[in-house]
Amino acid sequence: MSTTTLEATKAEEPKYEYFFKDNHWENKREVLTGNKAVKTFDEIPVIDIAGIFSDSFEERLRVAQEIAVICKEVGFMYIKNHGVSQELVDEMFEVSRQYHALPFEDRMADYVYESETLRGYDIHYTNTPNGKVQKKGSFLYSYDCDKDPEPPILTPAQRALCVGQHNRFPVNQPHFKEVLEEYQKQMMILARRMMKTFALGLGANETYFNSTVTAPFTSILLNYYPPQAPDGEDPESLIAHSDFETFTILGQDMLGGLEVLNRNGVYIPAKPVYGAFVVNVGDFLQRISNDMFVSTVHRVRNLTGLERYSIPFFFSFNMDVKIPVLPCCTSEDKPAKYGPRNLNEYTAQRRKNQRQKHEEALRNGTLEAIL
Ligand SMILES: O=C(O)CCC(=O)C(=O)O
Ligand SMILES: [Fe+2]
Secondary structure, eight states: OOHHHHHHHHHHSOOEEEEEETTEEEEEEEOOOGGGOOOOOSSOOEEEOGGGGOSOHHHHHHHHHHHHHHHHHTSEEEEESOSOOHHHHHHHHHHHHHHHTSOHHHHHTTBGGGSTTOOEEEEEEEEETTEEEEEEEEEEEEOOGGGOSSOOOOOHHHHHTOGGGGOOOOTTOHHHHHHHHHHHHHHHHHHHHHHHHHHHHHTSOTTTTGGGSSSEEEEEEEEEEOOOOTTSSOOOSEEEEOOOSSEEEEEEOSSOOEEEEOTTSOEEEOOOOTTOEEEEEOHHHHHHTTTSSOOOOEEEOOOSSSOEEEEEEEEEEETTOEEOOOGGGOOSSSOOSSOOEEHHHHHHHHHHHHHHHHHHHHHHTOOOOOO
């Protein structure tokens, strides 16, 4: 065989990108090049969403339809004019920086594995020739029904399902708690508007989701990524995954590092856009839209040599409802692919898996690689 033939054979061998989706690891996407490549995005669209707050229905519908096209083709977008004050976003980042600079013992006092519902501080490591190195640290705060700008009326059983009642806070940091609560408030207002917009964009009534997001499962995650060695064996600070929730509103600092997988198996950098949030569709929304919207895989690599911070706000439905595929997303030739899903059962199962993985890792002396 000539060298040319050998090279040609080599070039044809498929290459895959692997990712964690819908709670399992056995997902892969072939990297498509040349005439195998399909039409897909090579940048993340930016959209001005001021119109979703408009008094004019036509204007709200126009923006909803624009957003729906992006949710079908990309699943990721930057939103501008979202109504959340930049001062609050800056303050949230500042408070997160201060939190991650606290002594290790203070953060570990709220270690997630000592919490019934895994709220609090978590830390991930990777093995290197020079020993274990931190990949990521994060603080998880979940929906506090008493701080909702539209306070829900809840039965004791419904209240018990709000995992935010297990929120924990570092001692002597009242400002930290206050800023998180204000951030939750502002995000709830934006997120409920976005749900109306998704409903409209999918072809449902604008109020379709209203009764299912009165006391939703939401989380604010304060992520900290130490720099990773560019030539290290494990450059992913956060492994490739999709978000399981309905959708995510992500604030990121100006460093970059978030990358989004397109249909050709190529990672597209989600470069920071000051003043904009990144919004992405989660698995739950993909599911109830009968796969019309896509929950796109993404990962983080922090190779800048600097410390990176990001703050996703994950939004889901009320814990006690079962959400079916939207009737308007089905037809005779496209029946519902999925049954109704209950978030409480689903998240309880995820937490159980996470705890089991952690216990296994402790028993085996391996390092955790859990989302
Ligand atoms: O840090 C980021 O930019 C993304 C974080 C993320 O994808 C997640 O926490 O699910
Ligand atoms: Fe994510």
